[in-house]
Amino acid sequence: MSEKKRATPLLDELKKGPWPSFVREIEKSAETNAMARDTLGQVERSYEDKISHWKHGGLVGVMGYGGGIIGRYSDLPEEYPEVAAFHTYRVNQPSGWFYTSDILRTLCDIWERHGSGLTNMHGSTGDIIFLGSKTEELEPCFRDLTEHGFDLGGSGSDVRTPSACVGPARCEWACYDTLDACNDITHTYQDELHRPAFPYKFKFKFSGCPNDCVASIARSDMSVIGVWKDNIQIDQEKVREYAANGTDIEHEVCQMCPTQCMAWDGTKLTIDNANCVKCMHCINVMPKALRPGKERGATILIGAKAPIIGGALLATVFVPFLEMKPPYDDIKELAEAIWDFWGEYGKNRERVGEFIQRVGLGNFLEEIGLDPIPEMVAHPRTNPYIFFEDELEEEEDA
Amino acid sequence: MGQPTVDEVANAMFDLVKATHGKKNLKAMDLTKAMIEKFGADAVDKKLCKLAIRQLIDSGRCIYSYFGGSFITLPPENEGGG
Ligand code: SF4
Numbered sequence: 001m002s003e004k005k006r007a008t009p010l011l012d013e014l015k016k017g018p019w020p021s022f023v024r025e026i027e028k029s030a031e032t033n034a035m036a037r038d039t040l041g042q043v044e045r046s047y048e049d050k051i052s053h054w055k056h057g058g059l060v061g062v063m064g065y066g067g068g069i070i071g072r073y074s075d076l077p078e079e080y081p082e083v084a085a086f087h088t089y090r091v092n093q094p095s096g097w098f099y100t101s102d103i104l105r106t107l108c109d110i111w112e113r114h115g116s117g118l119t120n121m122h123g124s125t126g127d128i129i130f131l132g133s134k135t136e137e138l139e140p141c142f143r144d145l146t147e148h149g150f151d152l153g154g155s156g157s158d159v160r161t162p163s164a165c166v167g168p169a170r171c172e173w174a175c176y177d178t179l180d181a182c183n184d185i186t187h188t189y190q191d192e193l194h195r196p197a198f199p200y201k202f203k204f205k206f207s208g209c210p211n212d213c214v215a216s217i218a219r220s221d222m223s224v225i226g227v228w229k230d231n232i233q234i235d236q237e238k239v240r241e242y243a244a245n246g247t248d249i250e251h252e253v254c255q256m257c258p259t260q261c262m263a264w265d266g267t268k269l270t271i272d273n274a275n276c277v278k279c280m281h282c283i284n285v286m287p288k289a290l291r292p293g294k295e296r297g298a299t300i301l302i303g304a305k306a307p308i309i310g311g312a313l314l315a316t317v318f319v320p321f322l323e324m325k326p327p328y329d330d331i332k333e334l335a336e337a338i339w340d341f342w343g344e345y346g347k348n349r350e351r352v353g354e355f356i357q358r359v360g361l362g363n364f365l366e367e368i369g370l371d372p373i374p375e376m377v378a379h380p381r382t383n384p385y386i387f388f389e390d391e392l393e394e395e396e397d398a
Numbered sequence: 399m400g401q402p403t404v405d406e407v408a409n410a411m412f413d414l415v416k417a418t419h420g421k422k423n424l425k426a427m428d429l430t431k432a433m434i435e436k437f438g439a440d441a442v443d444k445k446l447c448k449l450a451i452r453q454l455i456d457s458g459r460c461i462y463s464y465f466g467g468s469f470i471t472l473p474p475e476n477e478g479g480g
């Protein structure tokens with residue numbers, strides 16, 4: 001075991017300044033945990049050599065599961081024996097990341113019993129991340145987690161742990177119950193989450209309104225964004241209050257509206273709701289005066305991804321408006337139709353968005369059984385893919 | 399050929415994983431397509447194959463691996479067997 005504290009001059013640089021430092025936090029753990037000590041040593045060495053000394057992948061996991069554990073090894077095991085195997089757990093977070101302090105302590109205790117004690121709350125997909133498990137501790141730690149009601153999240157070519165914004169639990173803009181939808185989808189697709197059967201990952205993300213606090217439009221293969229169908233609710237009295245308190249409604253609100261569908265005459269705000277693209281700008285500026293409409297549901301968008309192999313993609317609207325009521329059968333039907341087609345014809349490591357680009361949106365829609373409609377836009381007022389056959393025929397005839 | 403049982407499909411999948419071990423990485427869908435080809439689309443479908451893969455993994459005969467994608471392979475102690 002590496003008992004000594006090593007000199008880490010390069011990491012020490014990262015402790016300077018007023019902000020929190022991951023180095024300082026790892027050092028605290030290193031006082032009692034040898035894995036944390038060797039982590040510091042190896043990371044310092046990586047900075048010296050300007051190369052990562054971690055290797056990923058391989059044959060690690062817990063019995064029956066194909067996801068949730070990411071194999072990680074040191075390529076300098078003799079020098080840093082405590083981190084020779086340093087696997088990562090993805091633990092499925094509760095919807096909206098709500099915890100009691102008691103359960104947070106329980107999670108930390110479990111992790112101190114079985115691993116490095118280092119966590120990352122949370123990973124970019126949303127999971128609770130436990131960093132650094134030896135191979136022999138994988139099963140015992142998993143047992144401990146499940147005994148306390150937790151389960152692993154997704155990794156590899158499967159449904160990744162769905163995530164949701166805090167939604168109606170704390171936010172007045174929520175147009176549907178993001179927490180319930182996320183929880184329902186997570187439970188429905190346990191098999192798809194734990195048993196990788198897809199060409200690549202598939203992410204669900206649930207945002208309660210177009211502010212999209214979980215960045216679903218940019219990061220998820222199926223993005224569910226709360227929206228309303230009717231008119232923005234206006235409290236004219238409160239609008240006047242904003243004006244009296246210094247908000248320049250003409251410049252800060254009306255002129256910033258992307259479709260210029262608002263007008264302010266000094267006493268009354270009017271909105272041409274047919275031209276509102278639900279960007280949330282006006283509501284965010286005057287939250288006391290404006291609210292989303294009353295007919296609420298969600299827009300379903302498909303095909304976003306962050307840049308890994310190819311470039312980034314934003315999602316495209318597939319279903320402009322859906323009532324979001326349990327048991328969410330429409331969403332499930334759509335997801336399963338997509339998995340069926342993409343699962344069979346997608347290439348290894350090809351995300352749904354890339355697959356759509358390869359086969360064409362028109363063909364994709366036909367295969368999953370959705371009729372093209374004008375609202376299937378890449379972004380407001382832009383529909384670059386769909387050709388309406390009737391119109392083409394008419395043009396040809398003309 | 400009549401409809402094979404889940405066990406029969408799982409056995410056929412296992413044979414395929416063993417035969418290709420070290421030569422080709424197989425994904426769940428590769429196994430499914432191979433079984434549909436072997437037994438015929440009338441006899442097996444994706445659902446049956448899903449159950450067979452579950453049987454294969456839960457019995458410990460195969461495990462999932464990750465090498466830039468998730469594959470189904472033999473557990474380390476069986477690696478010489480292919
Ligand atoms: S996405 Fe909308 S509903 Fe969800 S937390 Fe953000 S502002 Fe609130």
Ligand code: SF4
Pocket residue numbers: 256257258259260261262271275276277278279280281282283
């Ligand atoms: S939500 Fe956006 S598009 Fe709609 S009225 Fe307000 S600023 Fe304009």
